[in-house]
Amino acid sequence: MITILLVDDHPVVRHGLRGMLDAEPDLHVVGEASGGTDGIDLAVALSPDIVLMDLRMPDLDGVAATTRIRAAVPATRVLVLTTYDTDRDILHAIEAGACGYLLKDASPRELADAVRAAARGETVLAPSFASALARQVRQPAPAALSPREVEVLRLVAKGLTNSAIGRTLFISExxxxxxxxxxxxxxDVTDRTAAVATAMSHHLL
Structure with missing residues (x-):
């Protein structure tokens, strides 16, 4: 069972999300928070597998809340779900440690599948975000990856751990x-999710 915490300042949105997710046999919403501060507290208390995080909230925005949750509960993954799709929002969410970014117009099936993918350790980015990410990366053309580096990054994108990648490629961890x-x-990134997102935006994967 994949456990989920909802963080959104709109009660109607939370109610709708709970109904959609709890209808899936392998998904269960364990808590709801109406703002970033409460979201952090509940994430620490409940240690859910996934936090579905809104970005724009009155007390503490989703980017700041994501940063703190990732620091306090590293095993919990944060999936941003918002109505905003500006370049800056996308980049800041990924830099904060979010494992993915979806818009609220996603279908129930897309949302459920994204939660499952995030729980498997995969990066979840809607294809429409690739061009926005490409506009925001610091290097207009990053240095070319070697064939082996591409292989490694493709396995990272599939959610494999370092040890599993090593076994797959017959190399040491x-x-x-x-x-x-x-x-x-x-x-020019500092974590696995940002590496996958940047590589996708430059069509390296």
């Missing part, structure tokens, strides 16, 4: 970490 450090440096 230390070598996987070395490849990842080189990838981060070439793409």
């Amino acid at each position: 230390a070598t996987v970490k070395t490849h990842l450090l080189r990838i981060f440096n070439k793409l």
